[in-house]
Amino acid sequence: xxxxxxxxxxxxxEAERQAVxxxxxxxxxxxxxxxxxxxxxxxxxxxxxxxxxxxxxxxGSGKSTLMNLIGCLDRPTSGRYxxxxxEVSQLSKSRLARIxxxxxxxxxxxxxxLPNLTALENVILPMMYAGVGHSLRRKRAEYALQRVxxxxxxxxxxxxxxxxxxxxxxxxxxxxxxxxxxxADEPTGAxxxxxxxxxxxxxxxxxxxxxxxxxxxxxxxxxxxxxxxxRMSDGRIVDDSATPAAIPR
Numbered sequence: 001x002x003x004x005x006x007x008x009x010x011x012x013x014e015a016e017r018q019a020v021x022x023x024x025x026x027x028x029x030x031x032x033x034x035x036x037x038x039x040x041x042x043x044x045x046x047x048x049x050x051x052x053x054x055x056x057x058x059x060g061s062g063k064s065t066l067m068n069l070i071g072c073l074d075r076p077t078s079g080r081y082x083x084x085x086x087e088v089s090q091l092s093k094s095r096l097a098r099i100x101x102x103x104x105x106x107x108x109x110x111x112x113x114l115p116n117l118t119a120l121e122n123v124i125l126p127m128m129y130a131g132v133g134h135s136l137r138r139k140r141a142e143y144a145l146q147r148v149x150x151x152x153x154x155x156x157x158x159x160x161x162x163x164x165x166x167x168x169x170x171x172x173x174x175x176x177x178x179x180x181x182x183x184a185d186e187p188t189g190a191x192x193x194x195x196x197x198x199x200x201x202x203x204x205x206x207x208x209x210x211x212x213x214x215x216x217x218x219x220x221x222x223x224x225x226x227x228x229x230x231r232m233s234d235g236r237i238v239d240d241s242a243t244p245a246a247i248p249r
Contacts, residue, residue, distance in 0.1 A: 119150060127176055
């Protein structure tokens with residue numbers, strides 16, 4: 001978030017309110033003719049800095065397709081997508097890959113850690129592709145693992161960690177390039193109840209620190225921890241409202 005000093009202008013205030021993501025009439029269509037499927041159908045959506053949102057829906061609702069579009073893993077058939085103020089709708093695959101690495105942090109249901117690397121090495125990996133210097137890579141990785149409570153597991157490989165611990169390594173990895181948006185796809189889907197609660201608590205702490213988060217889930221309970229719940233059905237947003245967690249206590 002931008003800190004306003006003496007003599008701050010209205011333009012500074014507007015910059016603070018700028019949408020991290022803005023989708024203008026986005027559609028993603030697969031197939032043709034009678035076989036055509038509108039996985040996302042003319043979606044318009046803005047999410048601002050510091051928001052904690054859940055995108056919820058059953059299988060086939062379009063939420064996974066929307067996640068792929070927001071995460072620059074796919075491109076829309078039509079419409080415009082602005083990420084951190086830059087239109088990315090029709091960028092080349094190589095430019096999308098660079099933006100993903102620098103602007104976005106991903107957390108997946110199955111962790112996606114490399115089994116032969118330690119927790120520290122897994123967290124360092126994205127910084128190598130981003131060109132971060134060697135000494136700074138290690139400092140950032142150690143800090144990120146400390147932030148998720150794994151300072152004592154730096155040199156453990158995924159097979160030596162519990163599922164909840166592996167997911168925390170994945171969250172640390174998602175944070176090290178200082179993304180503008182953390183995107184989590186069913187982050188508690190493979191975890192027991194206690195481990196899932198630890199992950200949701202970490203997300204709460206990240207949100208409190210100013211991080212922008214989007215959680216993709218089919219679980220009403222997981223979505224209830226967010227500030228804003230965006231419900232999808234048949235490729236469209238059918239509800240977009242504040243959750244009880246957004247109400248000041």
